[in-house]
Amino acid sequence: MNRFYITTPIYYINAEPHLGHAYTTMVADAIARAHRLMGDEVFFLTGTDEHGQKVERAAHKAGLATSVFADQTAQKFRDILPVLNIANDDFIRTTEARHKAASQVLWRRVRDRGYIYKGKYEGWYCTVDEVFVPETQLVEGHCPICGSVVERIAEESYFFKLAAFQQPLLDHYRRHPDFVTPAGRRNEVMSFLEAGLEDLSVSRTSFSWGIPVPDDPAHVMYVWFDALTNYMTAAGYGSDRPADAERFANVWPADVHLIGKEIVRQHAIYWPAFLMAADLPLPRRVVSHGWWLMDGAKMSKSKGNVVRPRDYIALFGLDALRYFVFREMVFGQDADFTDEAILTRYNADLANDFGNLVSRTTTLIQRFCENKVPAPDSELRARQPEHDLCADTDDLVGRVKGSVASFQLSVALRDIWELIGGVNRYIVLREPWKLAKSASDRRELNTSLYVAADVLTTIAELLRPFIPDAAERTLGMLGVTPQKTSWTTLASGRLRPGTTLGTISPLFPRIEHSVEELRTMAADTNESAPGVPTAPTTPAPAPSAAAGAAEGKISIDDFMKVELRVARVLAAERVPKSTRLLKLQVDTGVDQRTIVAGIAEAYEPETLVGRSIAVVFNLKPAKLMGIESNGMVLCASPEGGKPMIVTFDDPPAPGTRVR
Numbered sequence: 288m289n290r291f292y293i294t295t296p297i298y299y300i301n302a303e304p305h306l307g308h309a310y311t312t313m314v315a316d317a318i319a320r321a322h323r324l325m326g327d328e329v330f331f332l333t334g335t336d337e338h339g340q341k342v343e344r345a346a347h348k349a350g351l352a353t354s355v356f357a358d359q360t361a362q363k364f365r366d367i368l369p370v371l372n373i374a375n376d377d378f379i380r381t382t383e384a385r386h387k388a389a390s391q392v393l394w395r396r397v398r399d400r401g402y403i404y405k406g407k408y409e410g411w412y413c414t415v416d417e418v419f420v421p422e423t424q425l426v427e428g429h430c431p432i433c434g435s436v437v438e439r440i441a442e443e444s445y446f447f448k449l450a451a452f453q454q455p456l457l458d459h460y461r462r463h464p465d466f467v468t469p470a471g472r473r474n475e476v477m478s479f480l481e482a483g484l485e486d487l488s489v490s491r492t493s494f495s496w497g498i499p500v501p502d503d504p505a506h507v508m509y510v511w512f513d514a515l516t517n518y519m520t521a522a523g524y525g526s527d528r529p530a531d532a533e534r535f536a537n538v539w540p541a542d543v544h545l546i547g548k549e550i551v552r553q554h555a556i557y558w559p560a561f562l563m564a565a566d567l568p569l570p571r572r573v574v575s576h577g578w579w580l581m582d583g584a585k586m587s588k589s590k591g592n593v594v595r596p597r598d599y600i601a602l603f604g605l606d607a608l609r610y611f612v613f614r615e616m617v618f619g620q621d622a623d624f625t626d627e628a629i630l631t632r633y634n635a636d637l638a639n640d641f642g643n644l645v646s647r648t649t650t651l652i653q654r655f656c657e658n659k660v661p662a663p664d665s666e667l668r669a670r671q672p673e674h675d676l677c678a679d680t681d682d683l684v685g686r687v688k689g690s691v692a693s694f695q696l697s698v699a700l701r702d703i704w705e706l707i708g709g710v711n712r713y714i715v716l717r718e719p720w721k722l723a724k725s726a727s728d729r730r731e732l733n734t735s736l737y738v739a740a741d742v743l744t745t746i747a748e749l750l751r752p753f754i755p756d757a758a759e760r761t762l763g764m765l766g767v768t769p770q771k772t773s774w775t776t777l778a779s780g781r782l783r784p785g786t787t788l789g790t791i792s793p794l795f796p797r798i799e800h801s802v803e804e805l806r807t808m809a810a811d812t813n814e815s816a817p818g819v820p821t822a823p824t825t826p827a828p829a830p831s832a833a834a835g836a837a838e839g840k841i842s843i844d845d846f847m848k849v850e851l852r853v854a855r856v857l858a859a860e861r862v863p864k865s866t867r868l869l870k871l872q873v874d875t876g877v878d879q880r881t882i883v884a885g886i887a888e889a890y891e892p893e894t895l896v897g898r899s900i901a902v903v904f905n906l907k908p909a910k911l912m913g914i915e916s917n918g919m920v921l922c923a924s925p926e927g928g929k930p931m932i933v934t935f936d937d938p939p940a941p942g943t944r945v946r
């Protein structure tokens with residue numbers, strides 16, 4: 288089984304998550320889902336970048352202690368993940384103990400190998416981008432990347448011997464031409480490298496919100512040294528637990544660091560240089576995408592021109608937003624986000640082309656074939672255009688996999704939509720509703736509906752990474768149970784004749800209003816605009832195998848909203864004045880937190896310390912006897928008996944997801 292480790296950038300927590308952040312995370316999610324479907328063992332990481340002057344100042348401005356501010360704002364990035372239906376495997380915060388340890392281990396290793404020395408830095412600094420700006424690159428006293436005013440700093444600093452890596456990096460780029468893609472970005476990196484590198488200041492003394500430099504705590508690490516290390520922390524680096532070391536050996540190096548184009552230099556020069564200095568394996572690829580623009584300018588917090596994903600999800604539904612961003616942005620280039628564009632894509636591509644195809648195919652089978660997939664006639668299936676339609680389907684599977692490998696999501700969707708158009712034309716050509724009128728046309732009718740449903744099954748399978756909910760609902764309508772690794776066996780002709788269809792429900796009803804009207808209606812009713820079926824702010828329920836029998840059941844997506852994780856009990860005590868409650872301090876692998884559990888009648892607190900338990904990780908905090916509880920302990924609760932904690936044969940590391 289292949290391993291596939293993909294990361295997003297970790298996001299600064301001075302801003303609320305906007306569409307720019309959501310885009311990267313959704314792309315990584317689609318790629319991760321595709322790899323899971325191809326049978327790979329995927330590790331998909333996202334998280335928050337919480338140190339540095341910018342965050343310290345934002346906390347100060349908000350009148351909060353920096354750690355409190357960090358907890359609050361990091362939570363917003365965590366909370367948006369289920370809203371976007373992101374199936375990440377870990378969420379890292381750079382303020383976690385595991386990350387402090389990893390950064391310090393890496394620092395020591397680089398230092399001990401002779402690549403860090405003490406000096407004095409004097410020059411310009413952009414706090415928005417957290418970068419040092421050489422005098423020659425200033426644009427009238429402003430940062431060349433974001434345009435904000437730069438500050439003069441002069442302080443003692445540790446330096447990393449970046450200049451020593453000019454040649455090794457150039458060699459690496461020559462040996463690995465795909466290390467950075469797209470090619471335009473690689474060319475920029477090459478010119479930068481060829482121009483020569485200066486040593487890099489990697490510590491600061493003028494503020495303290497950072498990871499202390501080992502053996503010299505007057506310094507905190509430069510935020511990028513600490514931030515880039517997150518990719519290894521989450522893989523187990525720097526931990527002294529043997530299980531983590533083993534995991535690191537298995538998981539590292541990352542296959543893909545997915546990033547926006549403005550942070551290519553840090554990922555394509557600094558990061559590989561740090562790793563070379565530490566004699567650690569380099570990531571396999573750094574893949575960068577372009578920017579979402581509003582009226583021609585980069586969408587960003589500092590400009591205030593941001594789209595909030597939730598606003599559009601409320602109007603169009605999540606899958607429509609996902610589809611739009613994947614389809615509209617040619618990967619690597621910039622794209623404009625406009626109301627007209629999303630509405631047009633919704634009505635043309637989702638409602639007309641795809642939604643109609645699903646509803647007409649399933650309704651025809653329901654009406655004319657007793658709700659069961661009919662058996663095709665092999666001779667009729669071998670003629671034209673049936674034969675070509677099947678060949679196109681098989682060809683599409685290969686092409687979509689290729690587009691996923693090169694991150695060309697808009698190409699993948701364009702190709703899928705070409706086939707959707709092909710099936711729509713095929714139905715118009717065969718006119719099954721006419722064939723149904725005469726018994727002598729039965730073979731024709733069955734064949735045409737089988738072919739349409741079969742090709743549609745493959746289309747729905749191919750859409751699963753992109754619009755998981757709509758795709759799986761489509762499979763449910765076709766009576767197909769979504770399988771975890773279905774892309775390993777994907778081909779035309781796999782739909783079994785006789786399969787009973789599930790309940791048919793509209794996927795993307797046409798919207799007959801302007802976006803402005805939708806907004807007004809949503810504001811008036813304080814809910815979804817009419818025309819949008821479920822307008823899920825969280826993913827709409829997915830289908831089960833036979834959706835008809837699904838009443839009272841929840842979909843896998845519903846289940847996945849409950850984030851269950853392994854945690855280790857660090858401390859336990861009775862809650863005063865309560866016979867039932869214990870207060871547990873647990874290590875969730877991601878943080879340490881308090882959970883109040885109703886298990887005091889079954890367990891002596893001291894017997895729990897050191898035990899691994901399963902907890903609901905993303906439960907809203909609640910106060911119990913005045914103590915804030917952050918999560919819930921999973922227990923079996925026999926009728927009339929005492930609760931029994933769920934345990935593991937061989938406890939996995941804290942933070943491991945339980946599914």
Ligand code: MSP
Nearest residue numbers: 296297298299307308311336514515547578579586
């Ligand atoms: N904290 C650093 C990254 C450290 S990674 C070790 C950082 N954070 S950020 O919050 O500014 O997020 C930057 C990332 O958000 C971009 O690289 C990109 O992935 C995404 N985007 C932010 N604005 C964007 C657009 N307008 N358009 C597309 N993506 C954008 O940089």
